[in-house]
Amino acid sequence: AQKVTQAQTEISVVEKEDVTLDCVYETRDTTYYLFWYKQPPSGELVFLIRRNSFDEQNEISGRYSWNFQKSTSSFNFTITASQVVDSAVYFCALSEHTSGTYKYIFGTGTRLKVLA
Amino acid sequence: DAGVTQSPTHLIKTRGQQVTLRCSPKSGHDTVSWYQQALGQGPQFIFQYYEEEERQRGNFPDRFSGHQFPNYSSELNVNALLLGDSALYLCASSSGTGAHGYTFGSGTRLTVV
Numbered sequence: 001a002q003k004v005t006q007a008q009t010e011i012s013v014v015e016k017e018d019v020t021l022d023c024v025y026e027t028r029d030t031t032y033y034l035f036w037y038k039q040p041p042s043g044e045l046v047f048l049i050r051r052n053s054f055d056e057q058n059e060i061s062g063r064y065s066w067n068f069q070k071s072t073s074s075f076n077f078t079i080t081a082s083q084v085v086d087s088a089v090y091f092c093a094l095s096e097h098t099s100g101t102y103k104y105i106f107g108t109g110t111r112l113k114v115l116a
Numbered sequence: 117d118a119g120v121t122q123s124p125t126h127l128i129k130t131r132g133q134q135v136t137l138r139c140s141p142k143s144g145h146d147t148v149s150w151y152q153q154a155l156g157q158g159p160q161f162i163f164q165y166y167e168e169e170e171r172q173r174g175n176f177p178d179r180f181s182g183h184q185f186p187n188y189s190s191e192l193n194v195n196a197l198l199l200g201d202s203a204l205y206l207c208a209s210s211s212g213t214g215a216h217g218y219t220f221g222s223g224t225r226l227t228v229v
Binding site: 033 | 151174220221223225
């Protein structure tokens with residue numbers, strides 16, 4: 001069965017610390033997509049990154065970086081020099097391809113609190 | 117360019133009642149998906165609409181139904197509301213199959229009392 005596990009329920013860090021959010025997934029598909037979304041208190045899910053299962057290159061975007069390791073089925077997300085505005089719930093998601101279309105399987109989320 | 121618009125933002129209903137939630141997709145998007153997010157949980161897929169038809173459905177009872185209009189907007193209907201239906205309902209739109217990602221709205225917070 002397709003599954004996404006975010007074992008960290010809540011993380012608190014002090015501003016400027018680095019923080020890594022873990023994501024482990026299970027899938028029977030050979031081609032799939034992985035995503036990270038940010039959910040601020042407003043409720044909207046904000047897209048951060050999409051990664052194709054064939055592309056294991058790590059990616060850096062400003063203070064954000066992602067480490068995709070197919071061998072361990074992990075797709076971890078690191079925020080460098082965290083800021084108070086990074087406080088939110090972060091979701092990892094896996095695409096499931098059925099009937100010619102995609103739906104997402106989300107993890108339970110990690111609540112990040114960045115303290116000033 | 118407006119993103120995904122959902123209405124209403126908040127709603128309180130009584131057990132047994134029926135509710136309709138509305139979604140306007142992002143401009144240029146033709147596929148609409150609905151997700152239910154219970155408190156402290158990740159979003160759960162309800163169903164997806166494309167070309168006015170339900171293309172895929174998650175593990176939700178028939179009390180949950182939907183519709184897509186020719187302008188690609190969509191409605192989610194829930195009949196015979198239960199306390200457990202209290203959640204944030206998110207609408208997501210995409211172009212085509214959704215492989216390249218969805219744009220989510222801010223959701224409708226439904227409280228059933």
